[in-house]
Amino acid sequence: xxxxxxxxxxxxxxxxxxxxxxxxxxxxxxxxxxxxxxxxxxxxxxxxxxxxxxxxxxxxxxxxxxxxxxxxxxxxxxxxxxxxxxxxxxxxxxxxxxxxxxxxxxxxxxxxxxxxxxxxxxxxxxxxxxxxxxxxxxxxxxxxxxxxxxxxxxxxxxxxxxxxxxxxxxxxxxxxxxxxxxxxxxxxxxxxxxxxxxxxxxxxxxxxxxxxxxxxxxxxxxxxxxxxxxxxxxxxxxxxxxxxxxxxxxxxxxxxxxxxxxxxxxxxxxxxxxxxxxxxxxxxxxxxxxxxxxxxxxxxxxxxxxxxxxxxxxxxxxxxxxxxxxxxxxxxxxxxxxxxxxxxxxxxxxxxxxxxxxxxxxxxxxxxxxxxxxxxxxxxxxxxxxxxxxxxxxxxxxxxxxxxxxxxxxxxxxxxxxxxxxxxxxxxxxxxxxxxxxxxxxxxxxxxxxxxxxxxxxxxxxxxxxxxxxxxxxxxxxxxxxxxxxxxxxxxxxxxxxxxxxxxxxxxxxxxxxxxxxxxxxxxxxxxxxxxxxxxxxxxxxxxxxxxxxxxxxxxxxxxxxxxxxxxxxxxxxxxxxxxxxxxxxxxxxxxxxxxxxxxxxxxxxxxxxxxxxxxxxxxxxxxxxxxxxxxxxxxxxxxxxxxxxxxxxxxxxxxxxxxxxxxxxxxxxxxxxxxxxxxxxxxxxxxxxxxxxxxxxxxxxxxxxxxxxxxxxxxxxxxxxxxxxxxxxxxxxxxxxxxxxxxxxxxxxxxxxxxxxxxxxxxxxxxxxxxxxxxxxxxxxxxxxxxxxx
DNA sequence: CAGTGAGCGAGCTTCCGCTTGACTT
Numbered sequence: 001x002x003x004x005x006x007x008x009x010x011x012x013x014x015x016x017x018x019x020x021x022x023x024x025x026x027x028x029x030x031x032x033x034x035x036x037x038x039x040x041x042x043x044x045x046x047x048x049x050x051x052x053x054x055x056x057x058x059x060x061x062x063x064x065x066x067x068x069x070x071x072x073x074x075x076x077x078x079x080x081x082x083x084x085x086x087x088x089x090x091x092x093x094x095x096x097x098x099x100x101x102x103x104x105x106x107x108x109x110x111x112x113x114x115x116x117x118x119x120x121x122x123x124x125x126x127x128x129x130x131x132x133x134x135x136x137x138x139x140x141x142x143x144x145x146x147x148x149x150x151x152x153x154x155x156x157x158x159x160x161x162x163x164x165x166x167x168x169x170x171x172x173x174x175x176x177x178x179x180x181x182x183x184x185x186x187x188x189x190x191x192x193x194x195x196x197x198x199x200x201x202x203x204x205x206x207x208x209x210x211x212x213x214x215x216x217x218x219x220x221x222x223x224x225x226x227x228x229x230x231x232x233x234x235x236x237x238x239x240x241x242x243x244x245x246x247x248x249x250x251x252x253x254x255x256x257x258x259x260x261x262x263x264x265x266x267x268x269x270x271x272x273x274x275x276x277x278x279x280x281x282x283x284x285x286x287x288x289x290x291x292x293x294x295x296x297x298x299x300x301x302x303x304x305x306x307x308x309x310x311x312x313x314x315x316x317x318x319x320x321x322x323x324x325x326x327x328x329x330x331x332x333x334x335x336x337x338x339x340x341x342x343x344x345x346x347x348x349x350x351x352x353x354x355x356x357x358x359x360x361x362x363x364x365x366x367x368x369x370x371x372x373x374x375x376x377x378x379x380x381x382x383x384x385x386x387x388x389x390x391x392x393x394x395x396x397x398x399x400x401x402x403x404x405x406x407x408x409x410x411x412x413x414x415x416x417x418x419x420x421x422x423x424x425x426x427x428x429x430x431x432x433x434x435x436x437x438x439x440x441x442x443x444x445x446x447x448x449x450x451x452x453x454x455x456x457x458x459x460x461x462x463x464x465x466x467x468x469x470x471x472x473x474x475x476x477x478x479x480x481x482x483x484x485x486x487x488x489x490x491x492x493x494x495x496x497x498x499x500x501x502x503x504x505x506x507x508x509x510x511x512x513x514x515x516x517x518x519x520x521x522x523x524x525x526x527x528x529x530x531x532x533x534x535x536x537x538x539x540x541x542x543x544x545x546x547x548x549x550x551x552x553x554x555x556x557x558x559x560x561x562x563x564x565x566x567x568x569x570x571x572x573x574x575x576x577x578x579x580x581x582x583x584x585x586x587x588x589x590x591x592x593x594x595x596x597x598x599x600x601x602x603x604x605x606x607x608x609x610x611x612x613x614x615x616x617x618x619x620x621x622x623x624x625x626x627x628x629x630x631x632x633x634x635x636x637x638x639x640x641x642x643x644x645x646x647x648x649x650x651x652x653x654x655x656x657x658x659x660x661x662x663x664x665x666x667x668x669x670x671x672x673x674x675x676x677x678x679x680x681x682x683x684x685x686x687x688x689x690x691x692x693x694x695x696x697x698x699x700x701x702x703x704x705x706x707x708x709x710x711x712x713x714x715x716x717x718x719x720x721x722x723x724x725x726x727x728x729x730x731x732x733x734x735x736x737x738x739x740x741x742x743x744x745x746x747x748x749x750x751x752x753x754x755x756x757x758x759x760x761x762x763x764x765x766x767x768x769x770x771x772x773x774x775x776x777x778x779x780x781x782x783x784x785x786x787x788x789x790x791x
Numbered sequence: 792c793a794g795t796g797a798g799c800g801a802g803c804t805t806c807c808g809c810t811t812g813a814c815t816t
Contacts, residue, residue, distance in 0.1 A: 027810060050810025058805095077812095104809055158807075165806020172805085179804045186806085296811085308809090484808055492806095626796045637797070645796050685793030697793050742816095754816085 023092035101127035102348035107154035130315035153574035203462035209241035217448040225440035229407035241455040256397035267419040269312035269340035270353035273483035281469035282426040308483040309351040312340035345479030355381040379423035386419035411439035465536040498543030506532030672712040
């Protein structure tokens with residue numbers, strides 16, 4: 001008896017010792033760390049690292065016949081987290097699930113309850129939108145149950161995406177090429193790029209003449225004033241522009257109307273994921289992926305709030321601290337507290353806007369990119385809480401007599417800088433916006449003389465190609481994709497080869513300038529570069545072929561409004577007005593029929609096109625998509641006759657290449673003549689264009705050399721350069737050990753293993769013994785992990 | 792390191808959204 005009591009005692013003691021009072025599960029480990037501080041010692045806060053369960057990895061994972069029943073599994077990389085969570089949950093009195101308050105968060109909560117075997121009646125679901133003590137204690141005081149309608153909306157989303165992706169992709173493997181993919185989001189992203197490219201292809205520039213004048217006069221303070229002004233009228237024909245300049249030469253000018261209009265400019269809202277990606281691209285030149293990885297670092301270091309958000313909302317704590325910082329640093333008149341409405345399509349607003357955790361930290365420690373991005377976030381968030389700028393726009397009309405045309409000069413003065421003192425948003429417009437000048441003081445009727453008047457030819461430009469960032473912006477406008485997926489979408493469509501980030505050097509174009517000075521009109525020309533592109537997304541042939549195939553066979557899914565339409569239905573499911581499997585079933589029957597129809601069609605999509613006949617051989621010339629990419633083909637394939645093939649260049653498209661451009665492609669490999677007894681041959685191989693000389697290959701410089709036009713002289717130069725750097729490559733040679741110059745600086749190599757040389761050591765003074773010492777030190781770490789190339 | 796391009800067939804590929812590490816040259 002005594003023993004039993006003792007045992008119970010012990011068990012109770014032991015139990016209470018091990019048992020955690022409260023276990024809170026959130027999605028992100030950084031968030032868990034922060035929250036634990038707010039909640040105190042009775043709460044243990046852990047993270048699920050996002051979703052813990054998904055549809056089966058390699059199979060459809062949907063039992064279509066059984067009402068689209070999802071087949072879930074815990075992915076291999078999540079099994080460890082799940083087993084740990086299971087243990088912790090079993091040892092806790094109360095489990096609180098604090099995943100985000102949106103569709104995905106609710107589903108995560110439900111999967112946790114199911115997978116961890118929690119009791120739904122005692123498990124508490126809580127949510128908060130901002131990580132502040134108030135928000136969290138408030139959440140703890142208002143727990144609720146899991147909202148199954150919201151979960152079902154997520155299941156519908158998940159199942160729809162899986163059906164679309166896993167039923168269409170295999171059709172592409174059969175009808176276009178293996179390993180391709182299609183999806184609700186990626187296929188529309190590619191479509192945006194292809195549609196834009198076709199607009200550009202079909203664009204014909206039109207030119208017109210814009211007339212600008214430089215006028216001088218004396219104002220009533222006896223000061224000489226200079227005004228730059230533009231004529232409102234544009235002239236299509238050169239003759240008309242000349243005629244107008246003649247009129248100008250015979251006219252008198254004077255100041256007409258002067259209008260002064262006050263205006264204001266307001267700051268942009270604080271960053272969301274999408275706007276952060278856009279501004280980091282425009283102001284810092286970061287790629288979308290780079291922005292996210294730097295932001296992740298800042299988040300983990302506790303510098304900024306969560307970086308995957310679609311909300312422009314700031315917590316009241318943030319509003320207050322921003323206000324304090326602004327008042328202290330800039331003065332009361334610079335402060336204006338605002339809350340911005342989020343109006344992006346499909347926003348779920350589970351988090352705050354992206355902002356500094358502590359507004360009083362203007363700069364931080366960290367690497368350069370972290371500092372730059374942090375400062376950008378700080379400025380944007382602070383500016384959003386600052387006063388509007390007050391401006392004054394002045395427009396001065398210059399009248400012409402006897403002609404009834406006139407010129408206008410416009411200028412802007414900032415009367416109060418407000419938020420502009422800290423930050424102003426950039427635009428996607430190219431060439432930059434011209435600063436509006438401050439206009440001199442003049443009075444109506446004041447006579448002016450025209451110093452020079454020029455008519456400059458200008459061409460209209462096609463719509464711009466997308467950058468990574470402007471594509472994200474467009475996707476967000478269409479409500480396609482989520483903050484967590486913008487960066488992955490961009491990399492997927494590139495990984496599939498549908499699009500590529502490329503440059504174009506542009507072409508010269510000449511412009512006519514007509515100048516009127518001292519009563520004489522002169523005509524001259526200047527050249528401008530047109531079509532120059534830097535780091536733009538270009539659709540590639542395979543992207544265009546897949547796009548056309550998808551539009552033909554699945555027009556509904558490729559519609560820009562498809563996502564918006566299904567989102568509306570997901571909302572109805574979330575509101576309990578629509579049963580999720582019913583929605584999927586209505587979608588699926590016509591969809592699956594179109595899959596079968598697409599499969600039953602015989603033809604394959606190759607993008608083939610006949611360009612004409614080669615005048616030299618009389619053979620037909622085709623272009624098409626081959627197994628290894630776009631090619632031009634000379635002659636038909638027939639038994640015993642293998643046609644000639646040549647790859648298209650990176651900047652050519654199956655759709656637009658001409659016969660003469662195609663014929664040039666057959667000119668490789670070509671001989672550049674002899675150099676010291678050996679032949680110089682230019683060709684393109686596996687690794688791009690090269691010169692072959694004396695049995696060795698020398699790569700041409702990308703973006704500098706062109707294999708079709710390179711001269712023997714330049715080729716010889718390349719060879720000499722390479723031989724020179726080969727010589728420099730070896731700093732010291734001790735037989736089995738060598739000190740070499742590599743891409744990342746000098747290093748030591750032995751047995752195909754490379755070793756870093758410590759900074760304080762001068763590589764050219766190393767002895768064999770010192771090298772061995774360095775190898776000894778670093779050698780135990782790892783063997784070379786050079787992977788064997790798969791053939 | 793320095794082209795392939797046909798056709799057959801086995802076995803593989805593929806979606807979108809939540810999350811962070813491993814990997815390093």
